[in-house]
Each structure stands twice: as structure tokens, then as C-alpha cells.
Amino acid sequence: MANGRTVIIGLDGVPFGMIKEFGENGVMPNTGELIKKSVFKKMNSSIPEVSSVAWSSMITGSNPARHGVYGFMDLQPESYKMTFPNFNSLKVPPFWEKWEGKSVIINVPSTYPVKQMNGAIISGFVSIEFEKSVYPQSLIPQLRDLDYRLDVDAGKAHSDIEGFLVDLDKTLEARIESYRFLWETQDWQNFMLVFTATDRLMHFLWDAYEQKDHKYHQFFLDHFSKIDKAIGEIADKLTDDDLLIMHSDHGFEKLDYDVFLNYLLMEEGLLQFEPGADASIANISSGTKAFVMDPARIYLNYKGKYPCGSVEPGQREELLSKLENIFSSLELNGKKVIRDVYRKEQIFAGPYLDDAPDLTLVGGEGFNLKANVKMQKLFDKGVFTGKHTQDTAFLLVKGLSDDSIVPEVPAVWDITGIVERSKS
Amino acid sequence: MASNLSQLDKLENQSIFIIREAYSQFKNVAILWSIGKDSTTLLWLVRKAFFGKLPFPALHIDTTHKFQEIYDFRAKYAKEWGLNLIVTKNEEALAKGVGPDKGKFQCCNELKTVALKKAIAEQGFKALYLGIRRDEHGIRAKERVFSPRDEDFEWDYKNQPPELWDQYKTKATEEEHLRVHPLLGWTEIDIWEYIKRENIPVCDLYYAKNGKRFRSIGCETCCGPVDSEADSIDKIIEELKTTKISERSGRAQDKEDDYMMQKLRSLGYM
Numbered sequence: 001m002a003n004g005r006t007v008i009i010g011l012d013g014v015p016f017g018m019i020k021e022f023g024e025n026g027v028m029p030n031t032g033e034l035i036k037k038s039v040f041k042k043m044n045s046s047i048p049e050v051s052s053v054a055w056s057s058m059i060t061g062s063n064p065a066r067h068g069v070y071g072f073m074d075l076q077p078e079s080y081k082m083t084f085p086n087f088n089s090l091k092v093p094p095f096w097e098k099w100e101g102k103s104v105i106i107n108v109p110s111t112y113p114v115k116q117m118n119g120a121i122i123s124g125f126v127s128i129e130f131e132k133s134v135y136p137q138s139l140i141p142q143l144r145d146l147d148y149r150l151d152v153d154a155g156k157a158h159s160d161i162e163g164f165l166v167d168l169d170k171t172l173e174a175r176i177e178s179y180r181f182l183w184e185t186q187d188w189q190n191f192m193l194v195f196t197a198t199d200r201l202m203h204f205l206w207d208a209y210e211q212k213d214h215k216y217h218q219f220f221l222d223h224f225s226k227i228d229k230a231i232g233e234i235a236d237k238l239t240d241d242d243l244l245i246m247h248s249d250h251g252f253e254k255l256d257y258d259v260f261l262n263y264l265l266m267e268e269g270l271l272q273f274e275p276g277a278d279a280s281i282a283n284i285s286s287g288t289k290a291f292v293m294d295p296a297r298i299y300l301n302y303k304g305k306y307p308c309g310s311v312e313p314g315q316r317e318e319l320l321s322k323l324e325n326i327f328s329s330l331e332l333n334g335k336k337v338i339r340d341v342y343r344k345e346q347i348f349a350g351p352y353l354d355d356a357p358d359l360t361l362v363g364g365e366g367f368n369l370k371a372n373v374k375m376q377k378l379f380d381k382g383v384f385t386g387k388h389t390q391d392t393a394f395l396l397v398k399g400l401s402d403d404s405i406v407p408e409v410p411a412v413w414d415i416t417g418i419v420e421r422s423k424s
Numbered sequence: 425m426a427s428n429l430s431q432l433d434k435l436e437n438q439s440i441f442i443i444r445e446a447y448s449q450f451k452n453v454a455i456l457w458s459i460g461k462d463s464t465t466l467l468w469l470v471r472k473a474f475f476g477k478l479p480f481p482a483l484h485i486d487t488t489h490k491f492q493e494i495y496d497f498r499a500k501y502a503k504e505w506g507l508n509l510i511v512t513k514n515e516e517a518l519a520k521g522v523g524p525d526k527g528k529f530q531c532c533n534e535l536k537t538v539a540l541k542k543a544i545a546e547q548g549f550k551a552l553y554l555g556i557r558r559d560e561h562g563i564r565a566k567e568r569v570f571s572p573r574d575e576d577f578e579w580d581y582k583n584q585p586p587e588l589w590d591q592y593k594t595k596a597t598e599e600e601h602l603r604v605h606p607l608l609g610w611t612e613i614d615i616w617e618y619i620k621r622e623n624i625p626v627c628d629l630y631y632a633k634n635g636k637r638f639r640s641i642g643c644e645t646c647c648g649p650v651d652s653e654a655d656s657i658d659k660i661i662e663e664l665k666t667t668k669i670s671e672r673s674g675r676a677q678d679k680e681d682d683y684m685m686q687k688l689r690s691l692g693y694m
Contacts, residue, residue, distance in 0.1 A: 072688055084684045126687050128680050155690035203691060258692075294693045370692070384692055 004241035010194035015251035016042040016394035030232030038398035044411040045250035049390040054249035055109040059094035061416035065350030067092045095416045101189025146177045168197045202252045206386025243399040251392030256366030260375040261292040279373045286310045296369035297357035336364040439606040443473040446604040450550040457482040459494045462555035481508040487535040489643040514539035524645040551602040620657045
């Protein structure tokens with residue numbers, strides 16, 4: 001075991017129930033075989049359950065108060081101006097900077113811009129310039145020859161779904177070609193490959209998964225079958241000494257309603273904007289007590305912390321209780337809209353706890369919590385048919401000599417620890 | 425100093441050769457003049473190459489968001505140098521209200537890229553002279569002196585011809601337009617040293633005022649000045665020899681952020 005290689009396959013957003021079903025019904029036969037021979041469990045995502053936080057937690061083996069990434073966007077210090085945390089924001093090194101040997105890392109979200117490392121890396125969502133997404137740069141011409149695509153253009157899904165689906169498959173094919181190329185040409189000890197089109201597909205076409213007569217039902221299944229073929233190919237290349245991990249970063253489920261939390265705060269008089277200004281976090285006025293950042297991070301508008309801050313430390317407890325009441329009592333058609341309301345100390349621990357949201361919410365089944373301040377209603381149903389879930393990611397581990405090192409209910413930041421313990 | 429002058433002479437000779445070569449091949453050409461220091465230097469070289477008179481149009485893509493100093497400079501020198509100036513705007517997008525406040529990525533794309541595309545289609549230009557330099561920006565380091573763009577305006581990395589400069593071969597297929605980059609081998613310091621030597625006029629925005637100056641100019645809404653006391657060409661050259669800040673630092677981050685926002689929005693965030 002100690003000399004074996006480690007291979008990690010990530011399937012962005014794929015829920016435990018779906019991978020189990022596809023393993024059993026023949027959509028993903030190779031995965032089905034692997035499940036039989038592995039530790040296979042439901043896994044918790046990070047909170048919030050978005051890719052940037054979940055993958056940052058996975059690769060660092062730590063929670064946001066240690067690695068510092070709480071979402072796709074944050075506010076610049078002492079301002080209401082957005083900033084976008086990226087790989088440079090990560091306060092804990094990823095596993096490839098700690099583990100022995102060379103690593104090949106392909107398409108892990110939130111690894112842009114790439115840094116020099118012992119091995120090769122192609123960053124994933126949100127990558128902008130190709131030149132800053134690949135290390136070493138000498139790989140760029142070959143990746144271009146393989147028509148490597150960093151990501152699908154999800155914007156296209158809103159106007160041209162057919163074109164979007166074609167892109168989705170092309171991106172997958174090029175990703176598979178590129179993994180083969182790097183697998184064969186690089187000298188490596190650790191290999192990680194993430195498929196991300198799954199997440200896009202489930203956002204836009206969860207209905208196609210559920211409805212057998214849906215125009216794109218077969219496309220949906222075929223896409224997963226193509227991934228399964230690559231999984232089978234990789235599994236065949238492994239020996240008994242190698243460790244294989246397969247996992248998702250969060251789960252997915254049907255989206256019934258988008259819930260616009262900032263609208264709720266506006267209605268309650270807790271969020272106000274400068275007179276005459278657009279509804280925007282940038283235009284928050286001093287009447288504001290709290291505001292929400294995507295997906296469901298609640299920040300108190302503290303005096304001294306923000307330019308128009310008005311909340312005194314003494315008001316904290318009263319305000320948090322008030323907000324907890326508002327959020328926990330929210331119902332629609334008899335269903336609880338918000339599953340849980342967490343204070344920062346409950347779910348985060350580490351040196352960057354101060355940067356954590358004061359409250360973080362997890363939505364109830366079917367409720368997609370959002371922070372868009374422009375929406376003039378609390379509930380809506382938009383273009384998306386699927387939403388992330390926090391408690392239905394999956395983890396599969398094959399090649400352990402002692403299965404008990406996998407926690408009963410693992411979380412996404414436990415994965416690197418499982419690998420490290422299996423080698424010790 | 426003598427060796428430096430000969431370096432500038434060498435760059436000047438190469439650029440003039442490329443400029444003449446492309447013109448003799450394509451005839452129906454234009455120079456893209458952003459009014460910045462590089463394209464103004466290029467314009468200077470083109471005038472030299474053709475003995476003071478531009479035999480083709482200077483094309484300015486007007487986003488309508490440029491600094492007033494840029495418009496003033498354009499008017500003054502278009503007249504003084506007798507330029508055949510074509511000013512083009514994406515009127516359609518402007519009428520629809522496209523602007524930096526609605527999204528900088530879309531703004532840049534519509535008001536610059538699409539506007540240029542329209543101008544090329546309308547005028548039927550076969551080649552365009554651009555004042556880009558290899559040291560300017562990561563992606564530009566990959567450009568060649570002759571760089572073909574296909575019908576869709578995409579830069580085809582894979583079909584990029586080998587360095588044509590060495591081959592003296594400048595044929596392009598019918599459906600493409602060729603981008604000619606006579607300044608590709610120049611550095612920012614070369615440009616300033618040449619501006620000094622030739623006494624080329626440049627926009628006042630480049631010189632420090634109240635502790636700030638612009639190293640790269642374009643739209644008022646998206647360019648930020650850098651901290652600087654360099655209020656003369658000599659001081660600018662001195663500053664460039666010691667600075668570690670990138671030339672486009674006033675512009676790059678905003679655009680990346682905006683692209684990021686666009687990507688996140690398409691997935692339902694923000």
C-alpha cells in the first residue's frame with residue numbers, strides 16, 4: 001500500500017442516490033462494479049455547499065476558517081466592493097504541495113491562477129486565461145492540439161441549449177483525451193481528474209434526468225455513460241497497490257423555488273440602499289443591519305467593518321436571534337424553506353473565523369437560496385431545474401487495507417486525511 | 425548610448441520593412457489607431473515608411489467612453505498629419521445602452537471587438553496594422569508578426585503560420601484578415617526611447633499629475649492611473665527601468681473580475 005499511487009476522480013455535484021442508481025441500472029456499469037468492491041458512502045459537502053468552498057476544503061483538508069474561502073465572491077476589506085477569491089487566496093496549501101512525489105491535477109475548481117508545483121496542473125472553474133491555467137507552460141501547445149477546453153460556456157445554455165449540449169460533450173471528450181495524454185506522458189505518484197460538466201448538466205437539465213420522456217433524457221444518461229467509460233479505463237490501469245478515490249463535492253436535487261434572501265431582509269426593513277440608487281450591495285446605506293452574499297451567507301453590517309456600518313457589537317445577540325427567527329420560521333405551502341441556520345462558531349473553526357459570515361443557511365428540500373438583490377420577490381422559479389445539496393455528496397474509496405479509517409459520515413475535507421492515513 | 429541608438433535604428437528598420445511588405449501584398453489595409461503611445465508610434469513609423477504621407481486610412485474604434493484628452497489629441501493630429509481618419513462605433517449596441525455599468529466584459533466586446541469586426545466587413549480590409557508588443561500582456565506574448573484571424577474573428581492558434589517575418593511570405597486566404605504587428609519586438613522602454621528620439625507627440629495622460637500617471641490609456645471608465653512622479657519622458661524611462669508593476673495593471677484586474685462575474689451569473693450566482 002505505502003508504495004501505491006493515489007488516483008482521485010471528482011464528479012462535480014453528483015449525488016449519492018444518482019451514482020448508486022446509475023451503478024445498478026447499467027448507465028454506469030464500471031462505477032457499479034467499483035461500488036461493489038469499495039467503501040461507498042453518502043458524504044457531507046462544505047457549508048456553504050458551492051464548488052469554490054467545497055473543492056478548496058477538499059484539496060486542503062480543512063474548513064473555510066482555515067483555508068479562507070467562504071464563497072465565489074467576498075467583499076474587499078472595509079468596503080462593499082466585490083472581490084473574487086481565487087487560488088492565491090487559499091491560506092492552506094493543497095495536498096499536492098504536501099504529498100510525496102509528483103502530481104497531475106486536472107480541472108479542480110478554484111485552482112486558478114495556477115502556481116508552479118511538483119508535476120502538472122490545469123486549473124478548473126473559474127479559469128479565465130489559458131496561459132494562467134496551465135503549469136508547466138510547455139504543455140499548452142499539446143493541450144491546444146487536443147482541443148482542451150477549460151469550461152463550457154454556461155451562458156449559452158440560456159439561449160442555445162442544443163449548442164450548449166454539443167459543447168458539453170466536446171469539453172468532456174477533450175478532457176478525457178487530455179487525461180490520457182498526461183497519464184501516459186507525465187511521471188506521477190498522485191493523479192486527480194475532475195469532471196465538471198455534470199454540475200452544469202444538472203443545473204439546467206435535472207428535469208431531463210427525472211422525466212423519462214424528456215427530450216434530453218437520453219443525452220443526460222449518455223453523458224454519464226461516457227464518464228463511466230473513462231472511469232472504467234482508469235480503474236483497469238490500477239493495480240492492487242493503488243488507492244482509488246471517487247467523490248463529488250456536493251449533491252444535487254430538484255429545484256422547486258429560488259428564494260431571494262436579500263428581498264426578505266428588505267421586506268423586514270433590515271436592508272436599505274442609498275436613496276435613488278440601484279438595489280446593489282455596493283449601494284448599501286447606514287440603515288442596513290444585515291445583508292446576504294451568495295448563496296446564503298448573512299453578514300451583520302458592523303460599524304467600523306463596513307463604510308456604512310451601523311451595527312454595534314452590543315446589538316449582535318439581539319439581531320442574530322431576530323434573524324434566526326425570521327429564517328427558521330419561513331415556510332411555503334407548509335414546507336420549511338430553510339433547513340438550518342448556523343452561527344459561525346457552530347460550523348467554522350480556525351484563524352480566519354473573523355471573516356466568516358455571521359450566519360450561514362442551508363436550504364430545505366427543493367429551496368435554492370440566493371442573494372440576488374435585484375429580485376423584487378421572495379420566491380421565483382427561473383431557468384434552473386436542479387440545485388445543490390449539502391448532505392448528499394458521495395465518497396467511494398477502493399484499495400484500503402483498513403476500511404474503518406473512513407468516518408461514519410465523512411465530509412469533503414476528510415478525503416485527504418483518509419489518503420494520508422492509508423499511507424502511514 | 426551609441427549602442428542604444430543602433431538598437432532603436434534596428435527596430436525602426438525592421439518595423440518599416442514589415443509595414444512596406446504588408447502594404448505591397450494587401451493594398452487594402454488600415455492602421456488601428458487607439459491614440460495610445462504604441463499605435464501613435466506605429467503611425468509615426470508608417471508615415472516614415474511612406475515618406476510622410478499615409479497611403480491608407482487610420483481606423484479609430486470609438487467606444488464613446490474615451491478620455492477627453494484622447495479625443496482632443498485625435499482631432500489635433502488627424503488634421504496636422506492629414507490622416508484619412510475613419511471613426512467607427514457600434515451604434516446598435518450604444519443605442520441599446522451597452523456601457524461599462526451594464527458589464528465591462530460585454531462593453532469591451534460590443535464596443536471594441538464587434539465594432540472592429542463591422543468596420544472590417546464594411547471596408548473590406550485585408551490586413552490591419554496593430555501596435556501591440558510582445559512584452560505587454562501574457563496572451564500577446566504568443567502573437568506573431570503576421571497573425572491571421574478567421575471569418576469569425578477567432579485567432580486560430582493551431583493554424584498560426586511559422587514566423588512569417590523570417591520567410592517573407594505574407595499571403596493570406598480570402599476569408600481571413602491578417603493582423604500585422606510591426607512593433608511586436610519592441611519593449612515599453614524602446615517605445616519611450618524612440619518617442620524621445622523622434623520627438624513624437626503623445627497624449628498628456630502619460631505624464632504624472634498630482635502623483636499619478638497612466639501607463640496604458642483607453643476608456644476613462646476602465647483605466648486606472650499608477651502612482652508616479654514621472655512628469656517627463658526622461659523620468660518615465662527612469663521609472664520603467666526600476667518598476668515591478670505591470671504596464672496594464674490599471675486595466676487587467678477589472679476585466680478578469682468582470683469575466684468572472686459573467687461566468688458566475690450564467691450559473692445563477694450574483
